[in-house]
Amino acid sequence: MGLKGSDGLEVQQRARQLGAEPLAQHRTAEALERLCALPIELLTPPAEMGEAVARRCGLDPRLIPTSSLPAESPGFTTADDTRRAAQAMRVAGVDLILFAGGDGTARDIYDAIGSDYPVLGIPAGVKIHSAVFGLTPRRTGELAAEFLRGRHTRLHEAEVLDLDEAAYREDQIVTRLYGYLKIPYRREYVQNQKVPTPAGETVQAQAIAAEVVERMRPDRAYLLGPGTTTRAVTERLGLPTTLVGVDIITRNKVLSMDVGERQILEMLEKRPLGMIVTPTGGQGFLFGRGSQPLSPEVIRRVGPDDILVISPTSKIAALRGQPLRVDSGDPEVDRLLSGYIEVITGYREKVIYRVSA
């Protein structure tokens, strides 16, 4: 289909009118085929949200009730339905929530159940930029089967992204970190193939955190950017954190959580702030259009000398020799950040890497 993205009921209806059968049904069937032979119990919402395709695969699912669909639009599901279904499955205590869709569906699932429940996405949408999907529907089914059999049980927090729709329709990819979902991880089976083993990832993050904490001055407050690598810092300090938001912390306590640009600028009036950030969003951006609340003004006021960049080596390697990118929206600020920067990659370990606008 020529349309990009299918958020919102109107766009869905148009797609139907143009003759496209929802992709999700086909793709889900491909994935479910890999689960047919297993002695598992399948819970699914009724009709088009799961039951139909499950039965077509020869499975006999238990039904989870969700709210009724809008009477004037039979056969369509909304984000609300997705959220309710996910919550119901979580309450029912399933071992794995399998969903079909794209980035939009991933965001709905995240809104509903957060980051600490095993989930896996069957890629069946137009926009698959989030790292929570299997490589193909079939691989997704295989990975789900392995996970349910207890054969591959490593879990990994994968990024859920928000894609700027307006920019996308103009052929620009501008992503924002929206949240994290916990997925079973096997490198050859998922979209994001650049992660080392989850155990290796954890160890690296801890080493980076040890280095960062040593560098933090006792009298200083720091803006902590989103991401799992920055979270390792707060974990080491024994402080709470928001995974997706920006927090302001000192070595001893949290000053403010999930702050907006205005709060940051107000704080900067009272005291200097350092900044600790890690690239997120999977596109190699250090600061992108979606980096609010770390806006160009905030970056300018903190200054490049007080910005500490941290990253596991796998993210650096994944750049394939390309520089880290900055696209804050302000060319002056981009220029300030361009050149070579230090990236902390471990305890007493760093990389000197190129940044360009």
Add this chain to the structure above:
Amino acid sequence: MKPVAPKPMPRRFHQARWDEPVIFELSKLGQRGVLLPPVGAAIEREAGNPARALPDAVRRTIPPALPEMSQIHVLRHYARLSQENLGVDLNIDVGQGTCTMKYSPKVNDQLARTPKLTELHPLQDESTAQGILEVMYRLEGMLKEISGMDRVTLQPGAGSSAIYANVCMIRAYHASRGQDKQRDEIITTIFSHPSNAAAAKVAGYKVITLYPDEDGYPDLEALKRAVSDRTAALLITNPEDTGIFNPRIEEFVRVVHAAGGLCSYDQANANGILGITRAREAGFDASHFNLHKTFSTPHGCGGPAAGASCVTGTLVPFLPVPTVEFDGLKYYLDYKRPQSIGKVRPFYGVAPNILRAYAWIMSLGADGLREAAEVAVLNNNYLMKKVLAIRGLSAPYAKGKRRIEQVRYSWEQLTRETGVHSEEIETRAADFGMHYWTSHHPYVVPEPMTLEPTESYSKSDLDEYAAMLKQISEEAYTDPQVIKTAPHNSTVHQTHHEPFDNPDEWAVTWRAYLRKTGQKEG
């Protein structure tokens, strides 16, 4: 009679699979391999009981829990395990990039087994060990000539150990100038051997790693940003594991020297440059060789290997003790070196490997070393030409340029088109009695494969290896399941890696295994 048809290619290989237990599980109480006769009365009268002369501190009160087995069972056990391996003696081992898996001449093993060497004790009087001291002295001289450096020590037990010795000497140098506290950073590159970063860390340094630019060369501009008055040293391998020679290596050295740091050259990849270019001419202060890579001594499954550290006059005062000296009449060990870093290993070096390396170089001579390098480069570029014709394979960086002694390839295109990964191809190679190494981590080159033919393999060996890769590539495009379910003809089949994440699910010694499973020893 009709002639027998020639053997088909690819080889219809199948590895032995003995499902052999751990040797401790084969132990049977009371079994012995050798029954010693009792000591005769006359001997006992004359010699007494020597065991009583041992100090109490080394006398066991409880016997060691060695497995109790007869000779035939010990022999059978290890022979079976040896059939479940691949190595230079068995397969076309060109897949182990940077390790330089060349032929270890068996005649040198015979030399090393002479009682004249095996019965030597490192602490016996030097006057009775002149032979081995002469061999060490002469080998040092040869390595001086090959590297261009002023002095060599053969004390390190391996490559990483030699790098560590170089780092310690550099640290001592800066300490002698009162700058060791200030200079606490060492710079290296991501394509250098990870032992460079590791040795630096163990020696207490902060490590700065440079990534390659888009062409695969170490980033000179990044180096300029990395150096400062905190720089102690640059540790760099050249050519790097990509097989690409850094054309600006001298500039790298200049930049670091200008900042007051020293430069150490990791010559693990020396096999393609013997007699062609030297560490000295590039301006390095120290270098090291792996005798088990370039100079044919056996790789020994992780040890014992042998390393050589080579230094210029700047670092000579800091060499480990003792050094091997010659006064015109006799060879002797010199401990009177007040600025020495001390010892990096017990005694003086791995003598049997020093002997093997010496014999190997003597059998080739200077011309032969140069020829070995040239053939290694030729073999590598021949193999590269052949394998780059395989669908889905590429050699990133330095497009159109030749490589030195190894190449880092990428299966990225094949992975994109078929979903088959390099590690899966590597596993399938075992079905043909072959193997390759991907890369160190992290994978900067995606889906990597690093091949180093060396001079030891013939054209038909290289053809067979390339044919194996071609076969697997074709399978990836037509029948990927046979790859995904490999190996089929090997000693083990697919294994799970997840248990390695959890220390409760593995043990590296029998004793640890008993402890973790709550069993008793013996």
